[in-house]
Amino acid sequence: MGWNFNDGSPIYLQLCAVIKGKIASGEYAPGSKLQPVRDLALEAGVNPNTVQRAYAELERDGLVNAERTSGRFVTADAEKIKQLRGALSSGFIGEMFKQLQGLGLTNEEIIAAVQNWGYSDK
Amino acid sequence: MTTFKCEGLTKNYGSLRALDSVDLSIEPGRIVGLLGPNGSGKTTLIKIASRLLVPSAGKLEICGMEPSEKTKALVSYLPDRDYLPGWMKVSELVDMYGDFFADFDRERAQKMMDSLSLDGKMLLRKLSKGNKEKVQLILTMSRRAKLYLLDEPIAGVDPAARDYILDTILSNYDEEAVVLISTHLISDVEKVLDEAIFLKQGKVVLHKPVDDVRQETGMSLDGYFREVFKC
Missing domain, CATH: 1.10.10.10 (Winged helix-like DNA-binding domain superfamily/Winged helix DNA-binding domain)
Incomplete structure (x- = not known):
């Protein structure tokens, strides 16, 4: 339920x-x-x-x-909703960084990996 | 007015103390879990509130009155065992509840019975355990009571029937009423509860809003229960 x-x-x-x-x-x-x-x-x-x-x-x-x-x-209020979207995204990104740092990646490596991911066909 | 109140409530069975100086107070509009392992006093407390038992000491009040025939008109009680005659038809049970209780909403009961697609001509004892529990719950929740006492309403039924039962409780309780649910199946009920009461060997060891327990302990109510009652 x-x-x-x-x-x-x-x-x-x-x-x-x-x-x-x-x-x-x-x-x-x-x-x-x-x-x-x-x-x-x-x-x-x-x-x-x-x-x-x-x-x-x-x-x-x-x-x-x-x-x-x-x-x-x-x-x-479109501005409020935009702010909310920003706050939620920061939360997700922060969580992702924490996880990846836990795997031993540096911030530069994470950014490069994100770029790779974003530009690949996935 | 406080719907349910105990002060120093004590019940002895011979030398066994089943309830030990219980103080409780529940305001209208709350769904409250009465939680504790077997033998912790849950059923005894409910039976005192429904006047099947009298306390050895202390008192219990429902809407300011000690249990009596007056409070029975305000309290809808679902015992933890089959309590209705098995030879009666489902439709006869609806009639009987209508005769007994002025606050019984027959139309509501009928609607819920129909949604279960139960044949009104079926005898109660011919129903499956799950359906029997559902019928008993429907009868109990179709009263416009001030206090619902549900003793183990989800024990022994499958998960889908449990959902049905919890759904029926949520959709039928009055916003001014109190629903007291005794159970040890905590993970199933915790989402629907406002407050939790933990009973341990006849004593209240916790009475708090469920979300406060989650906030303070970082655990679910179920997780916290397992810690408090670790064997």
Whole structure:
């Protein structure tokens, strides 16, 4: 049932991360309406209060706006979404560097390897 | 108002102390896991709340009242064993619940029974274990209660049936109600819980929001449970 979550970090933060990914990728379009708390709770298979908390967190980050009567909406602010995409990419790149440094590559070697990868047909 | 409250709650079976001075308080709108190994007092606590047992000392209150026929109208209880007569048909069970409980939502129950594509003419004892559990849960969750006491609702059923049961709990509990789920299958339920209570030899050793446990320990609730109750 529902989405998969990792051990060790709070579920509301993992929910936030998934929703941020969907906002960044455009799966949740700018200005579109978010699912009601209960619907997402059922889809993800989590407690409604956990969804509530994740939404509150996203509101605090300005990625989601709550309209008093009509529900919650993804921000329509293109700059905000661009920033989010930047922050998520940095996270992935940082993680990749950490992994590759762990294999003993220097930063120069990693950059060269990334270039190779990017220009190959893969 | 606090939905579920215990103060110094103690239960002795002869010389065995099953519950030892338990203090608990649960606010409305929470889904709470009552977790502990076998023999830790989970069922005893639930039985006191449903007034099948009386405490040896201390007290337990449901919406400010000690367990009585008044609280029974507010509490929907799913025992940990087959408790309904096997010779009754599924449709008769729905009728019986409708007769017994003013807060029973027959339409909701019928809808859920239909979604299981169960024949109402089937006898309860002819159902598979999984379907029997589902029918019992549907009846329990179709009441608009203030407190749901679910004793081992997912024990002994396959993973798909477990998902169905958890889904049914999530989609039917009222936002003002408390759902208390006792289980030792923690990894299955932890996503749906707000709070976890760990019982160890009749004592409460933890009562916290699940996400706080994850934050503070860096473990899943299941992982932390295994550490606390390591044999």
